[in-house]
Amino acid sequence: MSNPLTMKSWPPYAVGVGVGLLTWFSFATADHPLGITTAFENTAALAEKAVVPGVEEANGYFAAKAAEGKSPKVGWEWTLVLGVFVGALVSSRLSGDRSPEVVPALWRWRFGGSPAVRLAAAFAAGAVMMLGARLAGGCTSGHGISGGLQLAASSWVFSAVFFAVATATAFALYGREGADRV
């Protein structure tokens, strides 16, 4: 049997069990659910505090977060995000599963091979996705997995909505012909 660490992929159910066990670990050791986007919000808030004079008084965000005991900081969630980058880097290097292409094949089939178009769309979509996550208070990790496993009503509503909207968007972009190219 080959070394699992150098395999390019593991079966999805095994990965799911691993992520599930990791949530036990994070609740037990840090009393914290897995989540990604709070760290981005904290980073943005810290940066705005650093570069915009008087923003703490002008924007009620800072007072409201301080009252909740959730003032922006570099914390557990922040190093968690850094760790996700490192873990994926190590995993892909061990297996040689590196993906340097700029324009994914399905995108190229539908929208052409221009790197500028793909990168601009990815930037805009990343901004819209993050805005949505922060409006809702979580993402695929914070709501979908962590909230889902806590049986949180907000998380199940969020997951149902984003799944339906993402499916409609994907079919609007690529259609049935695109689906047959996956």
Next chain:
Amino acid sequence: MFDSPDKLLLGLATGVVFGFLLQKGRVAKFPVIVGQFLLRDWTVVKIMGTAVVVGAVGVFALVAAGHAGLHVKPLLLGGVLSGGVLFGVGLAVLGYCPGTTVAACGEGRRDAVAGLLGMFAGAFGFVAAWPALQPVINGLGDAGKVTLPDLTGTSPWLWVGGLAALGGVAALTFRRPAGRQSPIGDTTPPHEAEAGTP
């Protein structure tokens, strides 16, 4: 401004394992995420569904034993619905969710780096526009930090058992036909070849 060093290290270690799992699970890949929403590749649902069922068992046990508390987000319907719509559109166009965007950057995907910068821009916009966004977030009321067992007056274990049973039945029902099933582990699924060849 900073958590204690041991807490930062704990977060880092948890993140490294999370990123490793996401990369091995192939969800840091555009065709896998978009393939899910084109209903052709069920990797995302399999991973998330299994994680939710396994995670629920342990977390509700930890809570029952008094070793952890639940961290449920409030049901602010305005924020959850508007956020879900924007999130779904962005996710389908980008082809990575927030966690897998970070993992895809680790895997070397350049378009994910553009997505990551966009995510920072979105977070800046959210904080800057926070006062103006309050009517959207709170516009449809706040039902509080409620869980499905709270709402229905049932035991969480009923839900955990139900989800596990549902997942098991779905996994058996939608199994790939035997002829197409790849051996467990070190395989390159058929659509992986798509990454390199148009």
